[in-house]
Amino acid sequence: xxxxxxxxxxxxxxxxxxxxxxxxxxxxxxxxxxxxxxxxxxxxxxxxxxxxxxxxxxxxxxxxxxxxxxxxxxxxxxxxxxxxxxxxxxxxxxxxxxxxxxxxxxxxxxxxxxxxxxxxxxxxxxxxxxxxxxxxxxxxxxxxxxxxxxxxxxxxxxxxxxxxxxxxxxxxxxxxxxxxxxxxxxxxxxxxxxxxxxxxxxxxxxxxxxxxxxxxxxxxxxxxxxxxxxxxxxxxxxxxxxxxxxxxxxxxxxxxxxxxxxxxxxxxxxxxxxxxxxxxxxxxxxxxxxxxxxxxxxxxxxxxxxxxxxxxxxxxxxx
Amino acid sequence: xxxxxxxxxxxxxxxxxxxxxxxxxxxxxxxxxxxxxxxxxxxxxxxxxxxxxxxxxxxxxxxxxxxxxxxxxxxxxxxxxxxxxxxxxxxxxxxxxxxxxxxxxxxxxxxxxxxxxxxxxxxxxxxxxxxxxxxxxxxxxxxxxxxxxxxxxxxxxxxxxxxxxxxxxxxxxxxxxxxxxxxxxxxxxxxxxxxxxxxxxxxxxxxxxxxxxxxxxxxxxxxxxxxxxxxxxxxxxxxxxxxxxxxxxxxxxxxxxxxxxxxxxxxxxxxxxxxxxxxxxxxxxxxxxxxxxxxxxxxxxxxxxxxxxxxxxxxxxxxxxxxxxxxxxxxxxxxxxxxxxxxxxxxxxxxxxxxxxxxxxxxxxxxxxxxxxxxxxxxxxxxxxxxxxxxxxxxxxxxxxxxxxxxxxxxxxxxxxxxxxxxxxxxxxx
Numbered sequence: 001x002x003x004x005x006x007x008x009x010x011x012x013x014x015x016x017x018x019x020x021x022x023x024x025x026x027x028x029x030x031x032x033x034x035x036x037x038x039x040x041x042x043x044x045x046x047x048x049x050x051x052x053x054x055x056x057x058x059x060x061x062x063x064x065x066x067x068x069x070x071x072x073x074x075x076x077x078x079x080x081x082x083x084x085x086x087x088x089x090x091x092x093x094x095x096x097x098x099x100x101x102x103x104x105x106x107x108x109x110x111x112x113x114x115x116x117x118x119x120x121x122x123x124x125x126x127x128x129x130x131x132x133x134x135x136x137x138x139x140x141x142x143x144x145x146x147x148x149x150x151x152x153x154x155x156x157x158x159x160x161x162x163x164x165x166x167x168x169x170x171x172x173x174x175x176x177x178x179x180x181x182x183x184x185x186x187x188x189x190x191x192x193x194x195x196x197x198x199x200x201x202x203x204x205x206x207x208x209x210x211x212x213x214x215x216x217x218x219x220x221x222x223x224x225x226x227x228x229x230x231x232x233x234x235x236x237x238x239x240x241x242x243x244x245x246x247x248x249x250x251x252x253x254x255x256x257x258x259x260x261x262x263x264x265x266x267x268x269x270x271x272x273x274x275x276x277x278x279x280x281x282x283x284x285x286x287x288x289x290x291x292x293x294x295x296x297x298x299x300x301x302x303x304x305x306x307x308x309x310x311x312x313x314x315x316x317x318x319x
Numbered sequence: 320x321x322x323x324x325x326x327x328x329x330x331x332x333x334x335x336x337x338x339x340x341x342x343x344x345x346x347x348x349x350x351x352x353x354x355x356x357x358x359x360x361x362x363x364x365x366x367x368x369x370x371x372x373x374x375x376x377x378x379x380x381x382x383x384x385x386x387x388x389x390x391x392x393x394x395x396x397x398x399x400x401x402x403x404x405x406x407x408x409x410x411x412x413x414x415x416x417x418x419x420x421x422x423x424x425x426x427x428x429x430x431x432x433x434x435x436x437x438x439x440x441x442x443x444x445x446x447x448x449x450x451x452x453x454x455x456x457x458x459x460x461x462x463x464x465x466x467x468x469x470x471x472x473x474x475x476x477x478x479x480x481x482x483x484x485x486x487x488x489x490x491x492x493x494x495x496x497x498x499x500x501x502x503x504x505x506x507x508x509x510x511x512x513x514x515x516x517x518x519x520x521x522x523x524x525x526x527x528x529x530x531x532x533x534x535x536x537x538x539x540x541x542x543x544x545x546x547x548x549x550x551x552x553x554x555x556x557x558x559x560x561x562x563x564x565x566x567x568x569x570x571x572x573x574x575x576x577x578x579x580x581x582x583x584x585x586x587x588x589x590x591x592x593x594x595x596x597x598x599x600x601x602x603x604x605x606x607x608x609x610x611x612x613x614x615x616x617x618x619x620x621x622x623x624x625x626x627x628x629x630x631x632x633x634x635x636x637x638x639x640x641x642x643x644x645x646x647x648x649x650x651x652x653x654x655x656x657x658x659x660x661x662x663x664x665x666x667x668x669x670x671x672x673x674x675x676x677x678x679x680x681x682x683x684x685x686x687x688x689x690x691x692x693x694x695x696x697x698x699x700x701x702x703x704x705x706x707x708x709x710x711x712x713x714x715x716x717x718x719x720x721x722x723x724x725x726x727x728x729x730x731x732x733x734x735x736x737x738x739x740x741x742x743x744x745x746x747x748x749x
Binding site: 026028029031032033035036039040042043064067068069070071072154155157158159161162164177178180181182183184185186187189191192193204205207291292293294297308311 | 331359360361362365383384386387388389397398399400401402403410412424425427428431432558559561562563564571572573601602603612613614627651663665668670720721724725726728732733734735738
């Protein structure tokens, strides 16, 4: 046979590193990698902030940040970009969690951006997801933040799959996917000029399943809407939207009572619920492992506008 | 049980695609993901609909990783896409890298953490200069095993001559670049032959499919050890100082090279202070031994002044502490590098001003030889002598990928302009 050109004894048996890593599972490595990134950015940047939506990914990120700097306090505040269209369970969870940890919470309000004329009010029931970008960038600028940690994962979306762990934003908050900084090895470098900032994604290499396995292992507290419950919903564009003060039936739509849970948590006007009976971590993991629809595909109306919806939002400075 | 077994890590393979633009790297990855059913239904629908909209057939598999609008418009890959896949045998982290010469720094980003390179060659055209360049960079970055896809074999009716030509070209290249293991698989990414499904189209080939080869390849060279060297010694670059309640400090960082143990004799560099490890805290609590790749906080027996940028190392094998050294540079800037240029250098957790004092040579990609030069142009690989303002604790890159690597950063724009590896490349004479 001529297709194998050069053969050495298989390294898998003899390579010492394969011995060393026995006893370490891949979740341990992902956990350590995320902690490494959190510490590196905290050390390299002057004024970081941790973006916390109350969703499962930011819950894991906050949990990891606490571990990274224990027994001390976090060397940065926590910030929530509040669209004003939140699930009450998520706001309660956010406040409880921050109070429990005794950390600083900044709330950047989309409603204030509307009231101050920074963005146009899309009207009652209108989607505020895209408006968050202005609120976020204004808050980053007024607080002089030079780095913002986010819980985004590369497996979420094809544009996110392209993004660096430390992702540069220019003075206008824009991401240029055609001119990203090289990022070799684990040499994360966080220097920016005044007015510019970085988005930092310690969970880049995690998958949805990794997140759930870690939540189960660490018993990370989550908002109750992640678990199956009965709720009044409206079916719109193939998604189940929760009935709320911002979402009411349009012509031809009717209200149904279903047993659902949320697979992601975002603005209530564009985050869909999924039919589910999963009430425990174990049941959710089984459900996620068997799913045929991606997380954002199942639950996010804002990604359905165009082929490059996420990329377009990210270019403007979205999470 | 939802936690994974310890041996799962050995099952994790990180690989990067390498090859010239248009030879079909993204299509190979798309085929691999599609045929192993890694894609969600809505993702398949989205790719099919994007393909129809752009008039490129029912299903352009390259769109699975080419997710940027500009990439789909031009039909090229601009930046690395990271994908995560798993089969019953193995978990993969895939870095689908660009092949275009303009995006060489993005390719190096993807290859710097790879255990293996999946090289894609258009069998109708043979190994191109760009393939040589990227394979060369991957090898310099420490990739020691490659799987080569001789792609588009359907276009030459599976002609054995075309396949043999790729084998011959890869053979001479691999030997000179210290590549320990190379396998050439005749495939058609477009039709799926020999990627996941074995094909009878090439009767002269009786080796594994691409997927079988990926599942059988040794892993962990990067993910497990970072160093990739059997003699690697313990290295702990200090990232952060944690103040303990009631006084005392512990030093936070990630264990590299070899495991760190309580009671181990260690030296703090560059100061050269000797002490022992008193206690180790990990994210899971206190341990006696912390494995490579784990983030820890260590307590030392002596109360020294240790700061970010110092390195705690096993006392039995010390790195060299120096402020002048020879290194291999991959140059990423449009502005040519000339001797005397000044940068910020980042090595592990330490940043220091640095000067490229001398340019010794540039690598001739076609001849694979080092030639004298006065400057390094965009995407050139060269050997330079570097002087730093503060001393660094260095290993050679072949000894340890973490303590043997650094980047040069432009002091005005803060852009990374070079990837650096301590030591000169050793190329085997033909």
